[in-house]
Amino acid sequence: MAEAAENRQGEIDLARAAALSDGIFAVAMTLLIVALPLPKSTAELGGVPLGEHLLTLLPAFRAIAIGFFVAAVFWRAHHGFFRCLAKGDGTLMWLNFLLLFAVAATPLSSSLLGSFHSEAVTVALYAANVAVISASLFLMWLHVNRKRALLNADVGSRRIPRGLWGASLRRPGLPRLDRGGAILGRAGAVDVTPDHPGDVGRPARASVIWLRAAAALALVALAAAPAEALTCPVSHPRVQLSVDVAAPVIDNTLPQPALQRLAGASHHGGRTQGLYRGGIRTRWQTRIGGRQLAGLACRWIDEVTITMTAAARTIYVARERRPGTCPYDSVLKHERRHQAADDAVIAEFAPRLKRRVARAIAALPPPAPLPPGDAAAVERRLTAAVERAVHDELRALEAARRARQAAIDTPGEYRRVGAACG
Numbered sequence: 558m559a560e561a562a563e564n565r566q567g568e569i570d571l572a573r574a575a576a577l578s579d580g581i582f583a584v585a586m587t588l589l590i591v592a593l594p595l596p597k598s599t600a601e602l603g604g605v606p607l608g609e610h611l612l613t614l615l616p617a618f619r620a621i622a623i624g625f626f627v628a629a630v631f632w633r634a635h636h637g638f639f640r641c642l643a644k645g646d647g648t649l650m651w652l653n654f655l656l657l658f659a660v661a662a663t664p665l666s667s668s669l670l671g672s673f674h675s676e677a678v679t680v681a682l683y684a685a686n687v688a689v690i691s692a693s694l695f696l697m698w699l700h701v702n703r704k705r706a707l708l709n710a711d712v713g714s715r716r717i718p719r720g721l722w723g724a725s726l727r728r729p730g731l732p733r734l735d736r737g738g739a740i741l742g743r744a745g746a747v748d749v750t751p752d753h754p755g756d757v758g759r760p761a762r763a764s765v766i767w768l769r770a771a772a773a774l775a776l777v778a779l780a781a782a783p784a785e786a787l788t789c790p791v792s793h794p795r796v797q798l799s800v801d802v803a804a805p806v807i808d809n810t811l812p813q814p815a816l817q818r819l820a821g822a823s824h825h826g827g828r829t830q831g832l833y834r835g836g837i838r839t840r841w842q843t844r845i846g847g848r849q850l851a852g853l854a855c856r857w858i859d860e861v862t863i864t865m866t867a868a869a870r871t872i873y874v875a876r877e878r879r880p881g882t883c884p885y886d887s888v889l890k891h892e893r894r895h896q897a898a899d900d901a902v903i904a905e906f907a908p909r910l911k912r913r914v915a916r917a918i919a920a921l922p923p924p925a926p927l928p929p930g931d932a933a934a935v936e937r938r939l940t941a942a943v944e945r946a947v948h949d950e951l952r953a954l955e956a957a958r959r960a961r962q963a964a965i966d967t968p969g970e971y972r973r974v975g976a977a978c979g
Contacts, residue, residue: 571645582635585628590625593614618671621668624663624666634694635656644706655696659693666686667683794858795861797862798863805870806871820832830877830884831874831889835868840866841861853928854931855926861918865903865907884978887977898961910947913946920942
């Protein structure tokens with residue numbers, strides 16, 4: 558009676574252990590998918606197209622897929638093991654807990670492998686994770702092989718799974734443990750049906766095929782990952798330029814002394830009757846494109862936006878010269894020449910500036926993989942190349958502007974304005 562009660566108690570514990578094991582396998586396999594770092598909004602993309610961003614997730618997705626199917630293979634082997642059991646004991650339960658701990662850790666090791674698959678430490682961590690699962694399953698089979706009372710009566714000796722590391726273990730009184738394969742270790746499967754001629758080893762061989770297929774998938778993925786990580790996209794930077802030239806405001810409110818103070822005491826020999834005030838302002842912004850690929854980074858110039866504007870311009874005419882009179886019109890005509898000179902400089906140098914920046918970008922080396930820690934320095938070098946091109950062209954623009962403005966204010970021009978109205 559006591560023995561029967563013990564058996565019933567063992568069966569209850571076994572059922573609960575199987576339920577707990579299935580739950581942990583299910584949660585771990587679910588967390589593998591949930592861990593994929595998908596963007597939640599367009600703001601998180603940072604201007605990168607969604608399709609291009611998803612391509613950067615391929616290493617992480619590959620690691621998740623490997624982890625999922627490796628977990629599925631081990632669940633199949635674990636499920637087959639529990640189908641062979643009639644009851645369990647404390648040692649078997651603790652070995653099962655060790656296996657479940659390693660299964661629960663697979664989302665962590667798979668996530669690290671996807672993010673840093675070119676790092677040896679993450680590959681070693683994932684390998685150790687899978688090796689612990691394999692070793693736990695091996696020890697569980699070794700334990701029940703020594704305590705055959707834990708197995709169902711219809712489990713024949715030839716249904717004991719193949720050795721986890723491919724070794725044929727022989728000891729006095731111990732049945733042979735046939736060899737099988739698994740990723741970074743070995744795992745087996747069993748058949749709980751009675752022995753029949755011609756049926757021996759079929760389930761075990763089927764499991765070996767699945768395990769070796771998963772191993773091949775892992776090896777191919779890990780071998781291909783560094784090659785993908787070393788590839789940066791071919792950049793096609795755009796240079797956008799806009800020009801904003803507004804007409805100047807005409808101001809006829811200042812008397813000649815106030816206008817002279819505005820122009821400077823020595824301007825026009827102290828006889829200033831008109832004044833053109835304006836300038837050319839240029840702003841630019843360099844947008845850097847980037848990509849993170851599992852421990853490597855790529856940086857390139859995605860776009861340069863340039864805006865050239867004629868800053869707030871004003872033409873002053875002394876209040877003593879009233880609109881509609883010849884003295885007013887002659888001064889206004891002179892100041893309009895200054896305005897036209899600025900307009901001509903902008904029209905000439907705007908396309909020159911765009912071409913200069915485009916040549917500077919084209920002269921840069923193509924983007925190449927680099928450590929993420931060097932990305933900021935590369936960004937500074939890229940923006941500095943654009944700034945040098947812009948500043949060089951703006952210096953030429955300002956020199957041309959000064960020369961053309963000076964060519965208008967000549968003694969002959971002043972005499973012409975003074976004599977225009979008799």
